Amino acid sequence: MHICEKCCIFAQNFSISLRMRLKEEQYAPMWELSPIWATLTEEERVRVAEQVEIVRYEKNEIIHNDGDESQYVWMLLKGKVRIYKEGIGQRLQIIRLLKPYDIFGYRACTVNEPYNSSASAFEACMVYRLNREFFNELIRENGKFCYEVMLMMAKDLAFSEIQTVNLTQKHIRGRLAESLLLLLKNYGYEEDGQTLAMLLPREDLANMSNMTTSNAIRTLSQFAQEGIVGIDGRHVKILNEKALERISRLG
Amino acid sequence: MHICEKCCIFAQNFSISLRMRLKEEQYAPMWELSPIWATLTEEERVRVAEQVEIVRYEKNEIIHNDGDESQYVWMLLKGKVRIYKEGIGQRLQIIRLLKPYDIFGYRACTVNEPYNSSASAFEACMVYRLNREFFNELIRENGKFCYEVMLMMAKDLAFSEIQTVNLTQKHIRGRLAESLLLLLKNYGYEEDGQTLAMLLPREDLANMSNMTTSNAIRTLSQFAQEGIVGIDGRHVKILNEKALERISRLG
DNA sequence: ATAAATTTATGTTTTTTAGCATATTTTCAC
């Protein structure tokens, strides 16, 4: 593909053109938000600018379903997303939690397979969305981009294997502690420096931790009684991170 | 790197030169054994020929340990290998089983991280071994090779996520059935068409299936009593594959 | 603001699985 003057001008004005599309909210172009897209050439950025769509998903809206033909790669711009699989008897297992600028749906796209998990929005979300075929074009033509996608997959694979052992071998308390620390690592604290910046229903906490909802409720209450966490509805304060780490480590 | 006449001749005679190194046993060059290495250019094949080592590991010998600095990428030539993680209280979880021409250790190498799992030989094994730095050179300079490595990782990631749900949500019988089917899929049958071509100690079967050894023994005996499998020491016959699939599916 | 629905809390029972004990069989080293 050629790079004509017109394209270059378009590229330079890209953020402006994007902002025109999206009336209410403004987002930087992808390559400013994640090092993965920063590997794209100017010419590729122009094409991305032409292809990318901005989509809004409402609270609890399903973005893709396990088994659906893969069609899009997404980058989360705003909000939080859960990636999960449905196992035996409609029991969900949350595999991964996403925060802004995380990329998802890409694994299935790279291998042209159906998605092997589902994604839904915890809260109202904004995403960039790219077509599978276009994403694969980028991977095939740009070695650096392919390399970055591979590195991202390597991270996801390591996490998945660690989680397998965490979820199978640790006892309930260890699994819950693990999940709370994960939430902390992923989303951090509110301004007060101890309340988790994530209002998570107990059911989701259970689905992260491979336990029933009532055990998540019960065990979290126990942690509160022991002064390890503070509970105020869905607001959870981490009062003793060291204790959580110890419980998580010992299983 | 240049491609001189000498190199070309060397490349053409590569398999012979390899066979000279390895006195007892002969193996085809990597690019004939796995599509991943087939993406290498002639020039790269020459360098691989210079770099590759053939190593033998004895029964139960550890190939790499979780936490070790990553140094090599391996391709299994002969034998069987278990990839596992140690969790709580020395309890092992087998993450993956390898058969000839499977590649392992590559994830840690791509990200220059320590291995995040251990590998040991079920039985005496032969492997090709490549240096991490050289492997990364290949990835960085050859987009097609990088793409193949990414695809391999995508497969491993999908498998890992499926296993997480299998191991956490299914009951003992479901998990054992799952493991037996996995062994079947991976290693197939003996000549008789029903004995698993894998003599697996019950302890390993337990470590695959997230259960204690005595539960693996007990549950396998139950399957035998129900006529689903036949047991003759470590030789396991699959008598009713459909039943195993049903048990695995229902959890 | 109020009623209905959902979520959280907590106690009890049942099921599942681990842990332990012991006997038997098989494998391995010499």
Added chain:
DNA sequence: GTGAAAATATGCTAAAAAACATAAATTTAT
């Protein structure tokens, strides 16, 4: 081949977690 060690088999007990039940609190829709 023989004895020691390891692996397999099986029963019993204890612990862990799910399932169920019910009530209270919170959220949501109107």
